[in-house]
Structure formats: C-alpha cells, structure tokens
Amino acid sequence: MAINLQPPATTTAPSSANNLFAAVDMGTNSFKLLIVHADPATGRFLALDRLKSPVLLGRDSPSASICAPSQLRAAEALRHFQQILHLRRVPPSHSRFVATSAVREASNQSSFLRHIFETLGLQIDVLSGQEEARLIYLGILQFHPVHDSTVLTIDIGGGSTEFVIGKKGNVLFATSLKLGHVTLTQQFVNNNEIEAMRQHIRGVLKESGLIEKVSEYGFDTAIGSSGTIRAIEKAVLFGYKRDLANLGDGEELFAGYRRDWRFSREELGGLVEKLCGEEERDSRREGFFKRRSEFIVAGAVLLEEILGTLGVEELEVSGYALGEGVIAEKLAEVFDGYDWSANARWRSVVRLATRFNNKKRMKTAAICAGIAKVLVVSTFDWELQILCCCMKSLLAYSLMQEIFVGLRKLNEESYDRKELIVSLDDKDLEYLEAACLLHSIGLFMGRKGYHKQSYHIITNGNQLQGYDTKEVKLIALLARHHRKKFPKDDLLALEGFTKEEKQKFRILCVIVRLSAVIEQYQSLIIQEIELSDSLEGYKLVRLNSGGMPHLVLLFSRQSFKTLIRMTYFNQKDNQEIFSP
Numbered sequence: 266m267a268i269n270l271q272p273p274a275t276t277t278a279p280s281s282a283n284n285l286f287a288a289v290d291m292g293t294n295s296f297k298l299l300i301v302h303a304d305p306a307t308g309r310f311l312a313l314d315r316l317k318s319p320v321l322l323g324r325d326s327p328s329a330s331i332c333a334p335s336q337l338r339a340a341e342a343l344r345h346f347q348q349i350l351h352l353r354r355v356p357p358s359h360s361r362f363v364a365t366s367a368v369r370e371a372s373n374q375s376s377f378l379r380h381i382f383e384t385l386g387l388q389i390d391v392l393s394g395q396e397e398a399r400l401i402y403l404g405i406l407q408f409h410p411v412h413d414s415t416v417l418t419i420d421i422g423g424g425s426t427e428f429v430i431g432k433k434g435n436v437l438f439a440t441s442l443k444l445g446h447v448t449l450t451q452q453f454v455n456n457n458e459i460e461a462m463r464q465h466i467r468g469v470l471k472e473s474g475l476i477e478k479v480s481e482y483g484f485d486t487a488i489g490s491s492g493t494i495r496a497i498e499k500a501v502l503f504g505y506k507r508d509l510a511n512l513g514d515g516e517e518l519f520a521g522y523r524r525d526w527r528f529s530r531e532e533l534g535g536l537v538e539k540l541c542g543e544e545e546r547d548s549r550r551e552g553f554f555k556r557r558s559e560f561i562v563a564g565a566v567l568l569e570e571i572l573g574t575l576g577v578e579e580l581e582v583s584g585y586a587l588g589e590g591v592i593a594e595k596l597a598e599v600f601d602g603y604d605w606s607a608n609a610r611w612r613s614v615v616r617l618a619t620r621f622n623n624k625k626r627m628k629t630a631a632i633c634a635g636i637a638k639v640l641v642v643s644t645f646d647w648e649l650q651i652l653c654c655c656m657k658s659l660l661a662y663s664l665m666q667e668i669f670v671g672l673r674k675l676n677e678e679s680y681d682r683k684e685l686i687v688s689l690d691d692k693d694l695e696y697l698e699a700a701c702l703l704h705s706i707g708l709f710m711g712r713k714g715y716h717k718q719s720y721h722i723i724t725n726g727n728q729l730q731g732y733d734t735k736e737v738k739l740i741a742l743l744a745r746h747h748r749k750k751f752p753k754d755d756l757l758a759l760e761g762f763t764k765e766e767k768q769k770f771r772i773l774c775v776i777v778r779l780s781a782v783i784e785q786y787q788s789l790i791i792q793e794i795e796l797s798d799s800l801e802g803y804k805l806v807r808l809n810s811g812g813m814p815h816l817v818l819l820f821s822r823q824s825f826k827t828l829i830r831m832t833y834f835n836q837k838d839n840q841e842i843f844s845p
Contacts, residue, residue, distance in 0.1 A: 287360035288591035293367040293423030299588040318342035322367035366424030394441025398427035404590030417484035423447035446564035490586035493564035610731025621706035700743035720745035
C-alpha cells in the first residue's frame, strides 16, 4: 500500500519574525543538530547551523542496552544542542528530536528516555524503521528534483540501513535492515573477517524481501544519503584509490566536480579494494576520513554488496537526509499549502553551492536566511532605512536581500520616479540569492582569481537546472563581478542583453558587491552593534567588552547617495565600487 507523505493540513501560521526550524537526529554513531531558516513565501530553506557530536550510543556495552557512559555523553550532547536552540531563539514548536536504531533497539529504551526527559525536559520521538526511511526519502526530495521519478533510496547508518522505493512523494515500499557500519565494524571488521561480513550482508538482504520488492516496483534513479555515502563519494571524487587525496591537481578535480554528486559501482569497487588492502590504522585513511575512518571499511563493503545485489550501476548522492526530512515535514505542519516538489531549480543552486563550498563558506553564504528579510522599520529617511537594514544584517546573503527590499521600497515610494530606469522583481531576488550562494565556490582552487573560477564553474556542466542560458549567465556574471573591477556598460559578456537588462545587472552587481564587503564583519553579533545618524553620516559601531564604542564602518550621507544614484540612474563615473 502506498503511504502518503503529506501530513494533515493545519491553519497554524508562523510568526513572520521567526522562521527558524530545527531537527536533532540521535543516531547510533553521532547526534546531529540542523537549524534552518525557511522562507514562508516559497517554502525553501537553507541551513544556518550543522553540528555533530560523536556520542556512539551503546559502544561501551556489549549488550543492546544503552550503558551509563553512553547516557552521559547523550545528555551532554543534547544539553549543548538545547543551549544553541535557546540562543538562536528557535521556537519549541519549530523543533523535533528524533532517535533511530540504537534507541529503537535498546532494551532499556524507556529508562533512557525518562532520564533525558527528567534531566533536560526533552521529548524524544523514537522512529520506527519505516518512519525513519520515509523521512529520509522526504529529505532527499528536498535536494534532488526527482519528485515524479520512481526512486530507490539507500541510507547507511551506524546501526541500520534504510531503503525506500518512492514516487511523487508517496512511499511505495520502505524497510529498515539491521546492517550498520558501527555494528558491522564491531562484529566483523575489528576481527578482520571481511569475507564473513560479506556473507552476512548478502544473507540479510536475501531474507528481507527487498530484492523482490525492487524487482516488482523497479526504479528510475538510485540515490544514497548519509555521511558514510557522502564520504565514499568524496573519496571517489578526490581519487583516494589513486593516491590523490589532496587538492593539488586542480584540473582533474575541476573535471570531477562536473559529475554532480554521483559515482559508479565500478568506482566504488576500486575504493573498497584500496581500503581493504591498507593497514588497519592507516594514517592516510585517518587523515582523509577523520572520525569516520574507523567505520569506513564496513560502510564501503556494505554499500558495494547492496549495489551488486540490487543491480545498481550508478548511485546519485544526496546532501540531505533524515534531518532535512524532519524539517520539511515540520514546514508542512506550519505553512499551509507547502509543496514538497517546489523550487526544483533552486535546489540545483543549493547542490552546486554545497558541492564546492566547505561547511564554513556554506554557512557564511546561507546564514543570512536566518535574519528577517523585511525592511527594518525606521523613522529616518529612505537612505537610512536601506543602510540600517544592511548593517543590522551584517551578512552577505541577507544583506543583499535587505538592500533589494530597500531599493524596491524606494521605487514604490516614487522617489524621483521620473528618473528611475528599471524595477526589481522576485526573479531578480532569486538571481541575487543564487549569486551570493555561489560567488565563492571558485575558492576550492585557491584564492587567486577565484571569482573567475566561480564564473566558469557556474557556466559549465549544465548544473543549474531549470534556468535558461541567459539566466545562468546573469548569475555567473554577478558572481564574477562581486569583487575587483566594476563591469563597464559595454561588457562583452552582456552581448544579447537588452538595455534594460544591462541597467538591471549593474544594480544587482552593486548589491552583491556591497554584500561581499559587509561579509567580512560576519562575526559581529547584532546585539553588540549600534547604528546612528550624525552630521558625519551613518555610523556602525561595535561595543567592546567594556561597553565602549568602536567604529566599524562609516558612510557619509553624500557617498551613500552617490552609490545609489550612480548605479540606479546609470550615471557615468570612473570611481570603482567596492573592490576588495
């Protein structure tokens, strides 16, 4: 029977001032916290924080119970997450704590949950295997535009592996098998019994009925999720089996990045052969896989057996999994009419950004979504409204959104209406958002000329799905010109653009460039800054530990007016606009 992913409709509406949502995944290997900012107008979301704590539930106990040391580590991790949620002001109704295999199988589950509730006041939802699989599928739908395809999903966890066959948001089949990289490591890898592990995996797969269900329903695409599968994909991409586990060969890696989150069964086999031939505590493996190095052999062999048994020749990889599925379901509870399949083209932007940006750069690019887009209400004139909005954001991406709103407000208020040349719409906002997420992806090849590399990555490989050629070029040009020389009116790359489109590009370019300048102050905390209007102009000051103000940025009234006028009214000026 098909299971509908859609929860019951609700009329509850979130506060416009707080669109933060959170999910805590209490896995066998680690606990993970995900905090996102959601856009209620579109339903799309971007991660603000991803934190992980290596709790390793049950590791210290030979039985299925969660022992005292594991309970202590769990409570400490959850307490830390709870503090972060409080600091972020995530509403309790916007968060959910879920537990998976280790808690699900624990003989002392009830006492463990009671201990967490009495100690921290947290209500933990223990997911069944099928419910966990369903939420993983839902999370994958937020990363890959495969809503209308029949999809086989595979998620390897520490204590179990979840499988789903789904189509159009409905789960056709779901199962959870007791095959996890932590338990397999403890049972087989630590005793150097790789062949016995293979036989065990094949036996469990055969007895589960999974093979028959895959044959019955078939699949158009196979997608893997979880940290283990992402680590395997990274190892294949970076040429781990060819001793290229570094970023030195830029051309080869650049070609690899065009593959867009996938690897073949043959490539996986080469990696498994390399891993099984290494010493148990190989320093190179530990340096590459870090904390996951202890379990990567079991995870890779398990995946190889799964793909071989099910006849999967190529596996796509999802950057989203259980946590994002929990978030998506929570959004559907809060936002009326939330569409699971919306924003497919925006997801291609997120995939590309995630592909190239490390966690720090991705967070810098995306954290803006956690700050309100609504223009800060001010009693000052229109210039200060825009600037106040900019300075209180202090982050490139959200700053861009706020300036965008300010410019739109300026147009709507009919300020010098006769002189205005173009107006900005929601599509322009989307281009700006995309450019801010992608402007630094070229850094993976080094800082020198990275803005040019960003341009080439965006325009090559057909990675922005759903955008036409002109839209892709516009996004790439905005990323290319976020620094260094400001583009001239006769920029050759704008050939084929109309006069109005060229004027609009200059406006968007200034917003992206200003966003990139302010980005360097991203470590400031909003509560620690003050904005004032004086005869000198607009001042942004930061209060030091002693409460004394420290000038961070100063705009004279005339220079700010010149900035807007020069760009918005297309006036000729030789002055460079923000060239970091």
